[in-house]
Amino acid sequence: MEGLRLIDFRIDRRSGVATYLQLVNQVKQALRLGLVGPGDRLPTAKDVVARTGINPNTVLKAYRELEREGLVEPRPGLGTFVRRSLATPGVAEDSPLRGDLLEWMDRARQLGMGREDVEALFRAVLDQRF
Amino acid sequence: MSDPGVAVRAEGLGLRRRRGWALRDCSFELPAGSVTALVGANGAGKSTLLKIAAGLLRPSEGAVATRGSVGFVAQDKPLYRGFTVAEMLRFGRVTNAEDWDDTYARQLVGEAALPLSAKVNRLSGGERARLALVLALARRPDVLLLDEPLSEMDPVAREDVLRTLMVAVAETGVTVVLSTHVVSDLDGVCDHLLLLDRGVVQLAGEVEELLDNHRVVLAGRGDLGDHQVILGRGGEHRGTTLVRVTGELDVPEELVSAPGLEELVIAYLRANRGVAA
Amino acid sequence: MIWLAWRxxxxxxxALGVYVLAVVALMVYYRSTMLAEVDARHVWNCLPDERTQACLRNRSYWQLWAISVPAARNVFWALAGYMVLAGVFAGAPAFGRELEQGTHLLALSQSVRPRRWFFVKLGMVAVPALLGAVVLGLVRAWWVSSLGDLMGARERFQPGQFEVQPLTMVGYTVFALALGVACGLLVRRVVPAMALTLVGAVGVMYVVGRFLRPHYRPPVVGQFDRAEFQTDRARWSLRQDVIVDLAGGDVDGARRDAVLRACDGPWGSRAFEGCLVDHGLRLASFVHPGHRFWLFQGIEFGLFALLAGVLVAVAVWLLRRRMS
Known part of the structure; x- marks a missing residue:
């Protein structure tokens, strides 16, 4: 139930990205953001299917992929549980880095920059540094 | 069936009709718990294949074996028009005896919000399809065969039907085969593909694997060496080509992309027709 | 399964039940009004035998007889109609509708076996329809027997009465039903199947009555004035008082015309007959004696039951063929 509330899978059938990869990416995203952490149970295949209408085999395949990467582990009869977190201290809701970024964004807005301008600038700097 | 992982196995299946073969030399295996899209143009033999697998038609040659009980929803979802929803459930109960799970049937009818006292001919197309699906599911089949379950259905009904079906797959592990001639309906729903064209299996296998084995290349067929060209549009050294990859492609990476399911299916259907549009 | 077939x-x-009740009510009404008339006209004595001298001269009796003729005719058509309608409205749609709407695919993909499905449905249609036929036949017999000669109780061998006896009613009805079932499976459309059943049932009943029934047994050939023929009022006369050769064979037109020119005198008179014999000819009648009634009923019933059996076998074969 915990996982179900925190990970709300959204499938975009037209994206061209394989459905199971979309699931994998969304779980990783949730792990990165710290929305789910070690010990949390992922939604069961049935829960995901009931919400998204996708093939349960796809859900199982995504979970197998996450298991292969060592992120989750199945516990027979109980479900699939998160093994390790991908969250780094910087991305948590109350981290100072996040506060800095918020501040920076507010300034950009005051300067009259639009979403696309911010995105372009952010991406340019991101590419420069990473 | 010897291999417990196989739910449906066809071997050399053929059906001869007065005007020729409706189905010929069909051999394939579908693993238990898989959801297969049976794709092909109208008249490709999809309904024939499903009816044979459901035991409603006898093949002229070969055989199809299914593991466990088989549920079938025919094209146009036939139901008794004058019956109410409750009477259709009673139909299921009396024609299936102990194979019928009445609790499950009522649960599914409730989820579909079908009023028990409504007459079948007052239901919408989508509601009728869901009722037909309920009748098939409540028998708790091991293999469920659905002939064009989504045709003439609005997007909401389509999503509801697929969701019901997928939940059933998740709950019971039922093996599903759905036929369609609109491939995009089933993108993301199916994990296996069975492509029929004029009674012959053109392509069969796991969707991801099939997509992995094929590439769309921005080059002519002359540039592709030993790879099997499925369909080329354009000339010998330019154009778009769909190839079945058998090793490394000797083509710059930026010219290569993965095909979508629909693209793949259409390429095979076109190729077989000898029409390079 | 029985519930499904009934539903x-x-x-x-x-609808067939309502039809039966309506016709039963009509016959009960005819019977009671006719009995009341018999009472009012004091003609009870003519019911056992209307050919007594007293009755032959009783105008009141013959007036009543003239009134009873259309009643008998109405009931004949109502009963003949029932048999055909059973085939058209119960037999033809039984499987024709399933095939037209594709619901046979629904039924046959359940756990129930095709054979059981077929025969339960067939039984559900046939048993009540045959019961209706028996009721109609018996009520008619009860009506006729209570009025004796007035209703032609002795003339049950005649066409128009022979067909609506309980046994033949059952035979015709089972045949019409089987024909409807087979037509439904053959043409896979309700309305065309009903039309085909109507034409087929009426056609076969007509052909059998007109061309086959007279030959179930060779008719007895005899002279017209033989006492036996006169007294056997239950007989079925095929041809009466016709010119044949001495062996009983037919005579060609030219020879007959020649003899008719040569022989004088009223037809059937002693002089006329004597003249015929001089020319090697005689007058004769072709008759099935009344004691053959049950034999003919049995043959006719057997024939239609056999046809029905063949049609059901054809229907089963058609159903199997639809599945291959």
């Missing part, structure tokens, strides 16, 4: 066919069966 599917209850409308047609109820």
């Amino acid at each position: 599917q066919h209850r409308a047609a069966l109820c």
Whole structure:
């Protein structure tokens, strides 16, 4: 139930990205953001299917992929549980880095920059540094 | 069936009709718990294949074996028009005896919000399809065969039907085969593909694997060496080509992309027709 | 399964039931009004035998007889109609509708076996329809027997009475039903199947009555004035008082014309007959004696039951063929 509330899978059938990869990416995203952490149970295949209408085999395949990467582990009869977190201290809701970024964004807005301008600038700097 | 992982196995299946073969030399295996899209143009033999697998038609040659009980929803979802929803459930109960799970049937009818006292001919197309699906599911089949379950259905009904079906797959592990001639309906729903064209299996296998084995290349067929060209549009050294990859492609990476399911299916259907549009 | 068959066919069966009740009511009405008339006209003595001298001269009796003729005719058509309608409205849609709407695919993909499905449905249609036929036949017999000669109780061998006896009613009805079932499976459309059943049932009944029934047994050939023929009022006369050769064979037109020119005197007179014999000819009648009635009923019933059996076998074969 915990996982179900925190990970709300959204499938975009037209994206061209394989459905199971979309699931994998969304779980990783949730792990990165710290929305789910070690010990949390992922939604069961049935829960995901009931919400998204996708093939349960796809859900199982995504979970197998996450298991292969060592992120989750199945516990027979109980479900699939998160093994390790991908969250780094910087991305948590109350981290100072996040506060800095918020501040920076507010300034950009005051300067009259639009979403696309911010995105372009952010991406340019991101590419420069990473 | 010897291999417990196989739910449906066809071997050399053929059906001869007065005007020729409706189905010929069909051999394939579908693993238990898989959801297969049976794709092909109208008249490709999809309904024939499903009816044979459901035991409603006898093949002229070969055989199809299914593991466990088989549920079938025919094209146009036939139901008794004058019956109410409750009477259709009673139909299921009396024609299936102990194979019928009445609790499950009522649960599914409730989820579909079908009023028990409504007459079948007052239901919408989508509601009728869901009722037909309920009748098939409540028998708790091991293999469920659905002939064009989504045709003439609005997007909401389509999503509801697929969701019901997928939940059933998740709950019971039922093996599903759905036929369609609109491939995009089933993108993301199916994990296996069975492509029929004029009674012959053109392509069969796991969707991801099939997509992995094929590439769309921005080059002519002359540039592709030993790879099997499925369909080329354009000339010998330019154009778009769909190839079945058998090793490394000797083509710059930026010219290569993965095909979508629909693209793949259409390429095979076109190729077989000898029409390079 | 029985519930399903009933649910599917209850409308047609109820309609047939209403039809039976209406015709039964009509016969009860005819019977009671005719008995009241017999009472009012004091003609009870003519019911056992209307050919007594007293009755032959009783105008009141013969007036009543003239009134009873249309009643008998109405009931004949109502009963003949029932048999055909059973085939058209209960037999033809039984499987024709399933095939037209594709619901046979629904039924046959359940756990129930095709054979059981077929025969339960067939039984659900046939048993009540045959019961209706028996009721109609028996009520008619009860009406006729209570009025004796007035209703032609002795003339049950005649066409128009022979067909609506309980046994033949059952035979015709089972045949019409089987024909309807086979037509439904053959043409896979309700309305065309009904039309085909109507034409087929009426056609076969007509052909059998007109061309086959007279030959179930060779007719007895005899002279017209033989006492036996005169007294056997239950007989079925095929041809009466016709010119044949001495062996009983037919005579060609030219020879007959020649003899008719040569022989004088009223037809059937002693002089006329004597003249015929001089020319090697005689007058004769072709008759099935009344004691053959049950034999003929049995043959006719057997024939239609056999046809029905063949049609059901054809229907089963058609159903199997639809599945291959």
